[in-house]
Amino acid sequence: MGLLCLDLLVNSCSEVTRDEPANQLMLFIVQDISILLNLIIVLLMLFNTYVFQVGLVSVLLERFRVLLMVGVAYLTFSMTLHCWLMNLRWFNTDRYVWTDGLQVLFMLHRTASVLYYYYYKRTAECLGDPRLYEDSPWLQDIFSRTRHQQH
Template sequence: MSLLCFDLFVNSCGELIRYEPANQLMLFIVQDISILLNLIIILLMLFNTYVFQVGLVSVLLERFRALLMLSVLYLTFSITLHCWLMNLRWFNTNTYIWTDGLQVLFMLHRTASVLYYYFYKRTAECLGDPRLYEDSPWLQDIFTRVRHQGSFLNSQQH
């Protein structure tokens, strides 16, 4: 959650230091690394579940697909926005430069950030569910369904 708070801080206050491009560049680099670390942390949390360990990766991917895709999209938007901003403003710190494309990318980035915060927090709460870390009737039911579908598909192929 601290990495999310840092990301929110940079999104809120990153433009205030645009007059010092080296500092802004370092802040953007740390922000992009924190987004990547958040993605790695969620993946590690998914790998530690009992559901993953018994081989039901598809169940986890189906349940948390939105966050994984949104994380990659948000990281892509962040890197693109940061490169574009630094490219336009590195030598022109005193001028106001906002192209139409940059404004669109900025709005997409900020919209993706709100969705990213929501889905990340929701996923972190969902990963606290004890049913994901132990054998349970819910998991046995899913495992039986997956095994039954696999045997049904194999019988149709022969």
Template sequence: MLFNTYVFQVGLVSVLLERFRALLMFSMLYLIFSITLHCWLMNLRWFNTNTYIWTDGLQVLFMLHRTASVLYYYFYKRTAECLGDPRLYEDSPWLQDIFSRIRQQGSFFNNQQH
């Protein structure tokens, strides 16, 4: 959905990344915890399928994974609601203001190089 916004299409990806930074961070955190938890479980149970193995470290990782999942789903729902904002899909004064500020900063840095 981020790619369909007008903000993305005019090249202001940094605005989207800044606005949805929390979702991106928790998405990566949740992905890392998920991969780690499932790899650890597969390694523990691969050769010992008939026994129940649950270590203290696995329990800590499981709790971290579940906590991250709550935060991930919260930010996911909040982002879905924010993406319904019509200002992201059309040209608006706040977007023109951001675009002009970025353009002024770019011209400032270009003048510094010469």
């Protein structure tokens, strides 16, 4: 959750540092690394579940697919937006540079960020479910259905 708060802080305050491009670049690098670390943390949490250990990876991917897709899209939008902003503003810190394409990308980035925060928090809560970490009737039912589909 700390990395999500850091990401939100950078999204909120990155324009304040636009007069100093090196500082803004460092903020963007920290933000992109935090998004990547968040995705790695979710994957590690998925790998530690009993569901993963018994081989029902498809169940986990089906359940948490939206977060993984939104997370990858958000990381892509972030990196693209940051590169574009740095390219346009590095030597023009005194000018207001904001193209139509940059506005569209900015809107996509901010929309993806809201979805990313929501699904990441929801996934963190879902991963706290004890049924994912122990054998249970729910898991045995899914396992038997999976075996019947394969035969």
